[in-house]
Amino acid sequence: MELREFAERVLLATTLEEKLAPPDSRLTDETRGEAMLSPSMPGRPDELIFEGQEARTVLPSLAQLGDDEDRGRLLHFFANHELLAAELMALVLLKFPQAPADFRMGVARTLQEEQMHTRLYMKRLQECGVPFGSEPVNGFFWNSVSTMQTPADYVSRLCLSFEQANLDYSRHFAGLFQEAGDTRTAKILDRIYRDEINHVGYGLEWFRQWKSPGESDWESFRQRLTFPLSPSRAKGRGFFNREGRLQAGLDPDFVNQLEVFTQSKGRTPNVFHFNPQAEITIAQEVRGLPPKALPKSLSALGDDLSSLSLFLARQDDIAILTKKPGLEFLQKLSHAGFVLPEIQARDALALEGRKLNELRPWAWSPDTEWLSPLGSQTSQTGDGWHPAWHEVHSKAFSAQFGQGRVCPTIEEVFEATEGESVWKAPYGVAGQGLRFVKSSEIAAEDEEWLVKILEEQGTVVVEPKLERVLDFSVQYDQELRLLGYTQLHNDAYGRFQACSVHRAVTAGGDEQLMRYFYGGVRHVERYYEETFPSLIRPHLQRLSYEGPLGVDTMIARDADGELRHHPVIEINPRYTMGRVALELGRQVVKGVSMRFEILSRRDFKRYEVASLVELASVIESAAPPNLVTYKNGRRRLKSGNVILNDPSQAQSFLAVLRVGP
Numbered sequence: 001m002e003l004r005e006f007a008e009r010v011l012l013a014t015t016l017e018e019k020l021a022p023p024d025s026r027l028t029d030e031t032r033g034e035a036m037l038s039p040s041m042p043g044r045p046d047e048l049i050f051e052g053q054e055a056r057t058v059l060p061s062l063a064q065l066g067d068d069e070d071r072g073r074l075l076h077f078f079a080n081h082e083l084l085a086a087e088l089m090a091l092v093l094l095k096f097p098q099a100p101a102d103f104r105m106g107v108a109r110t111l112q113e114e115q116m117h118t119r120l121y122m123k124r125l126q127e128c129g130v131p132f133g134s135e136p137v138n139g140f141f142w143n144s145v146s147t148m149q150t151p152a153d154y155v156s157r158l159c160l161s162f163e164q165a166n167l168d169y170s171r172h173f174a175g176l177f178q179e180a181g182d183t184r185t186a187k188i189l190d191r192i193y194r195d196e197i198n199h200v201g202y203g204l205e206w207f208r209q210w211k212s213p214g215e216s217d218w219e220s221f222r223q224r225l226t227f228p229l230s231p232s233r234a235k236g237r238g239f240f241n242r243e244g245r246l247q248a249g250l251d252p253d254f255v256n257q258l259e260v261f262t263q264s265k266g267r268t269p270n271v272f273h274f275n276p277q278a279e280i281t282i283a284q285e286v287r288g289l290p291p292k293a294l295p296k297s298l299s300a301l302g303d304d305l306s307s308l309s310l311f312l313a314r315q316d317d318i319a320i321l322t323k324k325p326g327l328e329f330l331q332k333l334s335h336a337g338f339v340l341p342e343i344q345a346r347d348a349l350a351l352e353g354r355k356l357n358e359l360r361p362w363a364w365s366p367d368t369e370w371l372s373p374l375g376s377q378t379s380q381t382g383d384g385w386h387p388a389w390h391e392v393h394s395k396a397f398s399a400q401f402g403q404g405r406v407c408p409t410i411e412e413v414f415e416a417t418e419g420e421s422v423w424k425a426p427y428g429v430a431g432q433g434l435r436f437v438k439s440s441e442i443a444a445e446d447e448e449w450l451v452k453i454l455e456e457q458g459t460v461v462v463e464p465k466l467e468r469v470l471d472f473s474v475q476y477d478q479e480l481r482l483l484g485y486t487q488l489h490n491d492a493y494g495r496f497q498a499c500s501v502h503r504a505v506t507a508g509g510d511e512q513l514m515r516y517f518y519g520g521v522r523h524v525e526r527y528y529e530e531t532f533p534s535l536i537r538p539h540l541q542r543l544s545y546e547g548p549l550g551v552d553t554m555i556a557r558d559a560d561g562e563l564r565h566h567p568v569i570e571i572n573p574r575y576t577m578g579r580v581a582l583e584l585g586r587q588v589v590k591g592v593s594m595r596f597e598i599l600s601r602r603d604f605k606r607y608e609v610a611s612l613v614e615l616a617s618v619i620e621s622a623a624p625p626n627l628v629t630y631k632n633g634r635r636r637l638k639s640g641n642v643i644l645n646d647p648s649q650a651q652s653f654l655a656v657l658r659v660g661p
Helices: 003-012 068-095 101-127 140-145 151-179 183-210 217-224 242-247 252-260 278-286 296-304 306-312 327-335 366-377 387-393 395-399 410-416 444-457 511-518 524-543 577-585 601-607 612-622
Strands: 271-273 318-321 342-345 359-361 405-407 420-424 434-438 460-464 467-476 482-490 496-501 549-557 563-572 594-600 626-629 635-643 653-659
Touching: 003 068, 003 101, 068 101, 068 140, 068 151, 068 183, 101 183, 140 151, 151 183, 151 217, 151 242, 183 217, 183 242, 217 252, 242 252, 252 327, 271 306, 271 366, 278 366, 278 387, 278 444, 296 306, 296 653, 306 318, 306 577, 327 635, 359 366, 387 395, 387 524, 395 405, 395 460, 395 563, 405 410, 410 444, 410 460, 420 444, 434 444, 444 460, 467 511, 467 524, 467 577, 482 524, 482 577, 496 577, 511 524, 511 549, 511 563, 524 549, 524 563, 577 594, 594 601, 601 612, 612 635, 612 653
Parallel strands: 271 318, 271 359, 318 342
Antiparallel strands: 405 460, 420 434, 420 460, 467 482, 467 549, 482 496, 496 594, 549 563, 594 653, 626 635, 635 653
């Protein structure tokens, strides 16, 4: 039987009997014919016509695999993919008649295996009472591969993308079916898995022949795929089979790069970026000063902790970092269970033409102007800095919800300073705009600071220094929906050191604190669920601010020893370290305590180290990550330490997640 005749039957027939029939006789390739244009879809029976991208299958859990209907739904999904693979292989034979004979015969052999896989699934579907064609199917595979212009496109898109991903799915679900007691289905998937290793290896062999000699397999693979295809399509979600890829012949560097690579598979991505210098640039604009170089420590903070955006983003999002972290660091995050977003370096952005959902910097400020060109690509309107937001960033704005007094003159500052007090600049970063003073002994350097701030920013906020019992932060999303609480740990000068997340925000406190926080008319949680949102919402609406919000707050003891709730110490109209901690908590086993902290060169002496790389090594070796793996493949941290920024690139700061007691 001529190869062309066989391929036409598989591609164009409208019955499964014809499409899945083996060749009538030994295949020959003597009459190749003219190149065929890709049809809009292959011939199919009516019940298997594509129903569009919206026809998606939700993969069942282990518990659902015991139910014939749920099991059949999953097998139906897999069967359609095997049929699509056979149809696409028939298309490549018809579309590229001048391809090498060995390549064409190899495709024909693989096509017959795909026919066999489809028949195996169909038989098992029938036994489950779910006929093939009873579930909707989509044509994403077809639409992605059928536009191929060369045989190299074919091996990149089908063999090295979709078939490589099946190294994960077939092996993973073979194990789940075995665990569920369905050995018959497990054997089918195991057979397909072993065949898939050969299919990927076959595609890899030809891919290497056709790629540019000077390019690595990984770089050539990345460059050949065009959006919406990307290497993300070459792996499963939540489970990664290194062993099968190495057996197929992929080199370790390719496997390592693929393991940590992410790009959206469909959802329009949000774009995240870490810019902790926002308050300084806002203060400069308020004062009418031209932008100037950032303090060295703040510049290092922005560069070193740029990777915090990775933990605010979801898998389909994009994080723009100062510099792309090293592969070893990204692998450690992946092995700790983190599912990373797409990573792009700021100086090498490749987002032109990409449809985006929303831009989400750490804070909107004058220094985010460089993001503005991307605004035309977003589906959300209003992205960008609004000068009216000066107000909500000022500590004078926060003072109206707390106990601070806003003072425009030196005389009023002195009048408001009683006993031990705190002076706050309206715009200050991480404790840098604070002075702790006593009314009885105000130093000359404090007065100098006061004069300078009043001249530059117009006011100073004066607050009483409190006997702290519990510092905590409250986090809200864009809709002022309460997300959760974190304990705050600052040093004596108000600079952030760490925050922790526990089953209860009062963890570590005594019974009196617990009763005060959760009981009676002083129910603190009720205040942040109901009262505070209703108080601040009109102000945010007036300023048209719709971003994330963090509130620093405190339980303190008064002069009589009684607990008092100070509901607002500071309002932060941006992402915060507390928000990062809550997002990190999504990667931790529910109910297990965790601490997110920032270490610096000041900690070298305490740890007896001389560099951030040594510091990271000491922390990692002290408590390696211990993970729990769930049936859906998701892994969560039960205990251990994880370094959150690449220590080999850091200058001054190291972010650490500590999980467990």
